[in-house]
Amino acid sequence: MVEESGTPQKYSLDWQRRQFLQRAGIIGAGGAIAYLIWQKHNTSAATQSQAVNASEDFGTIPRRMLGKTGVEVSALSLGGAHLGNIKDDQVAVRIVQEAIDAGVNFLDNAWEYGKGRCEELMGQALQGGRRDKAFLMTKVCTHGRDARVAMQQLEQSLQRLKTDYIDLWQIHEVIYDNDPELHFAQGGVIEALEQAKQQGKVRFIGFTGHKDPAIHLKMLAYKYPFDTCQLPLNCFDASFRSFEQQVLPELNRQQIAAIGMKSLGGNGDALKKGIVTVEEALRYAMSLPVASTVSGIDSLAVLYQNLRIAGNFQPMSTQEMQAVRNRYASYAADGRFELYKTSKKYDGRPGREQHGFPLSQQLKL
Template identity: 65%
Template sequence: MADKNDETVQKHLPQEVKRRQFLQGLGFIGAGAGAIFSDRILNGNSQAEAAQVEELSATPINSQSTSPSTGEIPRRPLGKTGVSVSAIGLGGATLGQAKNKQEAIRIAHEAIDHGITFMDNAWEYNQHRSEEWMGEALQGRRDKVFLMTKVCTHGRDRKVAMQQLEESLRRLKTDHLDLWQIHEVVYYNDPEMIFRTNGAIEALDQAKKEGKVRFVGFTGHKDPAIHLKMLSYNYPFDTVQLPLNCFDATFKSFEQQVLPELNKRGIAAIGMKSLSGNGDAIKKGILTPQEAIRYVMSLPIATLVSGIDSLAVLRQNLAIARGFQPMQAQEIQALRDRCAQYAADGRFELFKSSKAFDADEGRIQHGFPPQNQVAS
């Protein structure tokens, strides 16, 4: 039975969105796919709104000289590290959800061959399958990528973090990581647990001293306040990963509250959840994958981690990235305005308000039952 909220959304959809919805209904591919449309956003906005957008857009997105006309993936500086990475990356969580290992390896190889250098992963993804499959895919290609994985202590100590690092290195078949991030900082007491004596933050320092990790950062998707609390410790993070999408702009916004602080400090921002985590807004025809990805790539970020579980989705995202042209300020605001009515109650960003999107490792460490023990 259809949800009443969905019926209300459908009733008030603009005509152009209904048209997209009909066309996309003919065949939606994977969690991050759908037909690509080139509709230009022409909604007007006030001078005041335009000025606000111009202020955000004044921060350069730092693409290097790779021009869209060359068909290459743009490269951008990773904050102050001196390293450049592809403006779009390969998400490890969805790579581990490909139909089989052979398909995952083909996805990774084609991504690398077409200029994607940033490889995302985490110790806990898919019961370690994501790291294992990526490790096999990178054999003979390790020097072509910037490899990141995440430590999943979820409040446990330095010793556990270092043990997880060794396990990740073994599965990824490498002797070092380019980037090691503390995963899923989503509980309000996480910062205190991470920065306590013998906490995970000490593992970041140790790993760098031992040469097993080049750069360090943290990730999270719950509340901008938690990110800001992490930053309040003034630890020299190289990167921070955060959810960015058209809906976030007007609901518990990481874009408005955290991204400016990262840019001020020279910390590389790594975007994620450009399709709102599960692509539901795309499936409902609110916007297209092209609009969603272009929006986030137009923000002042180093790279966007994209969920790719098939060659079809990879090729779609490659086409968007190779032809990337930053949205103008008026386009950005028009898309925000179009999505604002759907963003207000958080329906397309439930990862901010529901524990259903929090990993079992973290749930258990914080005293919550794993997902399979929660009644649906």
């Protein structure tokens, strides 16, 4: 997205503005709003600190029930992985803190993000009384290893996040065909989920994945009482190997809270190419029957943009949503904007290593 370091002084402000709009993927219909975001992004840190406070009107972030847990969470969730893309720790911490102060209480993370740095940054941000305002989720990343490894990772996550409990602990990246069998095997990660709950270190449990609806359905076939399930949901998914069409109905049947992710297609390529706008993509994802939609945010400018969209959110009608599906069906047909389903390009390194798949840079092409 947008780098906080800005652009060298030799370039004109007009050039900077055009570059920001192009990177954000919102040239055109959203241009006026984007320009305001760009202006805020390019003010000094002191000015931004004064501008973004309790009086800043982002609207009210909706709250929704997290399935059968009895807990209300913000309809917009702050993604933890993108914090690792921010070079300045202070900026990363500030993004988390301003999101919480603006009404985003659902925080996403994972043990493996940024080799632990993402959890550490979030832990710093939660100090000073914000932990009690946050619904904190992180993920266990055994990728087929046993419960013992899972519990070791939990202790590391607790230490990094500077807390003594996790609100939601999810199995990360269930994306290989044999993952369900490995997780539910004797001594597998499912046993760690139960142990952590019994010890009071975890309140709720779930699983995540982005590869194939069939793998999610295989996990759900065990009829295990998961509290949540995280899955990719966007306007392209509806027409290609669709989690929306295949998995969401089963989650509703089992009363498992759905958590949407990859609302912009994972890498935002469709935005960069001018196919879809941020507002339409995020609004569509949030209009689905989900408890929350995780959004990757790597700059203050993107944070402000998403806060305004979420704070002024009006759900799409059934007719509007179908029109969106129809509009992007041809773009979705070959999976070009959801490469996480068709390739290993976006699969995490720890999982690839456990399953014996080399990283792309290790391949001799």
